[in-house]
Amino acid sequence: MVKLFLFRLGSLLLLFILLIRETFFRQNEEDFTEDDFKRRDVDRLSGYNWKSIRNEQVQEQRKQHLIDYCHKRDAKELLPPHTTNNEIPAHYFRNIIVSDSHRLLYCYIPKVACSNWKRVLMVMHGDAADPWNIKTPDVHNRSLGYFRYLNQYSPEEIVYRLRTYYKFLFVRHPFERLVSAYRNKFIDSYNLTLFKEMYGRYIIRKYRQNPDKRSLRTGEGVNFSEFAEFLYNSDPEFMDWHWKQYDMLCHPCLIYYDFIGHFENLYEEADQLLNILQVSDKVKFPKNKTSSYKRPTKFLAKEYFNSLSKEAHDKLYEKYKHDFELFGYSMQDFL
Numbered sequence: 638m639v640k641l642f643l644f645r646l647g648s649l650l651l652l653f654i655l656l657i658r659e660t661f662f663r664q665n666e667e668d669f670t671e672d673d674f675k676r677r678d679v680d681r682l683s684g685y686n687w688k689s690i691r692n693e694q695v696q697e698q699r700k701q702h703l704i705d706y707c708h709k710r711d712a713k714e715l716l717p718p719h720t721t722n723n724e725i726p727a728h729y730f731r732n733i734i735v736s737d738s739h740r741l742l743y744c745y746i747p748k749v750a751c752s753n754w755k756r757v758l759m760v761m762h763g764d765a766a767d768p769w770n771i772k773t774p775d776v777h778n779r780s781l782g783y784f785r786y787l788n789q790y791s792p793e794e795i796v797y798r799l800r801t802y803y804k805f806l807f808v809r810h811p812f813e814r815l816v817s818a819y820r821n822k823f824i825d826s827y828n829l830t831l832f833k834e835m836y837g838r839y840i841i842r843k844y845r846q847n848p849d850k851r852s853l854r855t856g857e858g859v860n861f862s863e864f865a866e867f868l869y870n871s872d873p874e875f876m877d878w879h880w881k882q883y884d885m886l887c888h889p890c891l892i893y894y895d896f897i898g899h900f901e902n903l904y905e906e907a908d909q910l911l912n913i914l915q916v917s918d919k920v921k922f923p924k925n926k927t928s929s930y931k932r933p934t935k936f937l938a939k940e941y942f943n944s945l946s947k948e949a950h951d952k953l954y955e956k957y958k959h960d961f962e963l964f965g966y967s968m969q970d971f972l
């Protein structure tokens with residue numbers, strides 16, 4: 638299994654990252670708002686690309702919001718429970734894909750367009766000419782060796798990359814992601830036997846009263862409230878990646894991300910990011926020709942959550958609280 642080795646340099650790293658955050662925090666206070674710009678000489682500014690200014694501001698606001706929330710958290714909470722000397726374990730960087738050629742780090746989150754971002758990186762690396770030609774299983778198959786992950790580097794190399802590379806991630810409404818993961822892994826049409834065997838059988842055994850023999854054997858037919866109960870009783874450390882908290886996958890209070898994308902506005906923000914990375918002439922973000930879902934996940938998600946009890950709602954929110962707060966999402970839509 639995963640062998641955890643702890644950094645000697647860990648506490649240094651933590652201190653360093655917190656320092657970067659502080660510096661950033663100060664700079665931001667002097668930012669202009671769009672109104673400030675407008676109040677100035679309009680003629681002189683007419684050449685400005687307002688959309689790009691607004692996009693930059695959205696980024697600044699998201700980062701500021703995240704930093705504010707991080708400051709309120711107990712620093713101990715950001716490290717694993719049994720760490721001494723503030724050491725950061727290497728597996729904290731397991732979800733971060735490294736692009737040395739583009740000096741880029743991407744923390745990928747399953748169910749948040751991560752297959753398509755991996756495709757984009759493969760095109761950037763020259764591993765493929767067209768993102769659409771890459772099969773989804775290949776994108777995620779670590780043994781094909783398309784990607785290197787930050788935990789595979791030495792502590793010094795990790796620190797260097799965290800300090801100097803451009804870092805990004807994409808998030809979405811935490812409850813929508815849960816519904817997306819549930820449908821993807823447990824609904825019949827997707828028919829992923831592996832997940833039903835791994836989790837379905839366990840969930841049915843543990844959370845269903847009087848389960849029948851067949852469902853105990855196949856793990857099929859897990860309903861959303863059973864899944865929810867399973868989630869809020871899970872230990873975050875050992876959760877599956879498809880529903881593990883963003884906070885636990887990408888550690889945004891330890892690592893300063895330069896770009897925080899929202900899935901809700903995916904295509905526009907993907908274009909914005911590819912422009913920032915100056916690769917938009919080489920690669921386009923793949924856009925779904927037809928969505929495989931008949932209705933947007935947003936509406937489906939509300940339906941699923943409406944079927945839960947108030948208690949289940951609250952417990953799930955509590956479990957994913959940091960993800961909501963860090964990235965400015967609210968549970969209001971789902972009440």
Ligand SMILES: *[C@@H]1O[C@H](CO)[C@@H](O)[C@H](O)[C@H]1NC(C)=O
Pocket residue numbers: 774775778779780781
């Ligand atoms: C991953 O790639 C390896 C090497 O080509 C192959 O043997 C294996 O079956 C692949 N795994 C999956 C899940 O596709």
Ligand SMILES: *[C@@H]1O[C@H](CO)[C@@H](O)[C@H](O)[C@H]1NC(C)=O
Pocket residue numbers: 825826828830
């Ligand atoms: C799902 O997989 C099982 C086992 O492989 C198979 O028996 C069943 O027919 C499949 N169901 C669908 C809807 O594809």
Ligand SMILES: *[C@@H]1O[C@H](CO)[C@@H](O)[C@H](O)[C@H]1NC(C)=O
Pocket residue numbers: 844845846860861862863944
């Ligand atoms: C889902 O499962 C729970 C627990 O097994 C059960 O009490 C509930 O009635 C089920 N809900 C639906 C809609 O089938």
Ligand SMILES: *[C@@H]1O[C@H](CO)[C@@H](O)[C@H](O)[C@H]1NC(C)=O
Pocket residue numbers: 750903925928929
């Ligand atoms: C694109 O389609 C896949 C399924 O084919 C879905 O999982 C994904 O959420 C879709 N992406 C967007 C942005 O709609």
